[in-house]
Amino acid sequence: MKRRFLGIVLCTAALLAAGCSSNTDASMTAAGSNSSASAGMAADTSADTTKDTAAAKLETGEETGNSSAVKADPVEKKKVYVSPDWVQSVLDGNQEESKDYMVLECAWGTVQDAASYKDGHIVGAYHMNTDDIESEEYWNIRTPEEIKALMAEYGITKDTTVICYSDKGTNSADDRVAFTLLWAGVENVKCLDGGFEAWLESGYETEKTINTPQAADKEFGVEIPAHPEYILSIDQVKEKLADDDNFKLVSIRSRDEFLGKTSGYGYIDRAGEPEGAVWGHDTDDGSYLNENGTTAGLDVLKGYLEESGASLDNELSFYCGTGWRATIPFLICYENGMTNMTLYDGGWYQWQMDDSLPVQVGDPANSDCRFTTVGELSTDKAKK
Structure with a gap:
């Protein structure tokens, strides 16, 4: 009798398996939701996800799921740079941060224009347009009043854990947003290490729902910026270059940008560096990534600085063209407990707008380096 019953069970299971599609949709609950109204998670939780693999997601654009x-x-x-497993554990309610969190997909452009968001994103994530944190004049971080309004629009307070990510590890959009949040006063800010590529490789769920953040029902909790000391103005940089021997202005740009062969930007015509700058390598070329695609540690930055005669003991101010790439070494220093670092937010873009400012063209360690002023530079160095 037991054998007969077992046979019936096995036959029934086989029939059910044959009749089921491997792509059956599983209606999701709001995996990214949390109990705090200030986080305002997942305005629309009705989207279905599929149980396809990450590889299938990359090939077909379908949503994935290994819930x-x-x-x-x-x-x-x-700690800033966190693994996909840690992020998923927050979504699953298994971390202290699960009580009040938000996930931001960070990219340039509105949500309507953001293909990286509409093609699939972490469940419950909102799109953050980098234009909303930067002003067009120098592409510097917006005024405290504007950032305060943005935080209220997204329902972010100083106590919200904000998890930022972009499409891949070399894209510094999420780092730029994360830095801005720390400067503003958010106390717990994370970046998904390796970006959305790492999320897909881990096989975690995605969705295509366009989520709309809910406005905050309470104050941010601290005056913005809570950390004005994280940013140096162009006047502060000029003063420190002239008077502070321990100060190092570190260029986080490509070698060709540092040598003055190209500005690196289609809208910047002049190439060079502020006189006195040292090279700290680029982030766009993977110099700040480990072989597995995760963010490099402090030892890598230490090595780059030593190549240029600087060290972690110097007062360091990182810059690039407009402030994106330079946030990566800043965040590496931050998560390792350092306090002797800043961001020169104006970067080369703002520096080259003043014809009177001193510049170097070439490697200052070599005899062929040319020292001149911005006004004497050629105007044919925009990125082609």
Whole structure:
């Protein structure tokens, strides 16, 4: 009798398996939701996800899903770069941060124009247009009043854990947003290490729902910016270059940008660097990534600085063209407990607007480096 019953069960299971599609949609609950109204998660939780693999997602554009209650070790509040497993564990409610969090997909452009968001994103994530944190004049971070309004629009307070990500590890849009949030006063800011590529490789769920953030029902909680000391103005940089021997202005740009062969930007006609700058390597070429695509550690930055006669003991101010790439070494220093670093937000873009400012063209360690002023530079160095 037991054998007969077992046979019936096995036959029934086989029939059910044959009749089921491997792509059956599984209606999702709001995996990214949390109990805090200030986080305002997942305005529309009705979207279905599929159980395709990450590889299939990349090939077909379909949504993925390997839902499970993921547990991961907790991380320190100052830890910025976090794994897909940790992020999923937050979504699953298994971290202290699960009580009040938000996930931001960071890219240039409105949500209507953001293909990276509409093609698929982490469940419950909102799109953050980088134009909303930067002003067009110098592409510097917007005024405190504008950032305060943006935080209210997204329902972010100083106590919200904000998890930022972009499409891949070399894209610094999420780092730029993360830096802005820290400057404003958000106390727990993370970046998904390796970006959305790492998320897909981990097989975690995605969706195509366009989520709309809910406005905050309470104050941000601290005056913005809570950390004005994180940014140096162009006048502060000029003063420190002239008077502070311990100060190092570190260029996070390509070698050709540093040598003055190209500006690196289609809208910047002049190429060179502020006189006195040292090279800290670029982030766009993967110089700040490990072989597995995760963000490099402090030892890598230490090596780059030593190549240029600088060290982690110097007062460091990182810059690039308009302030994106330079946020990566800043965040590496930040999560390692350093406090002797800043961002020169204006970068080369603002520096080259003043004809009187001193510049170097070439490597200052070599005899053929030319020292001149912005006004003497040629205007044919825009990126082609």
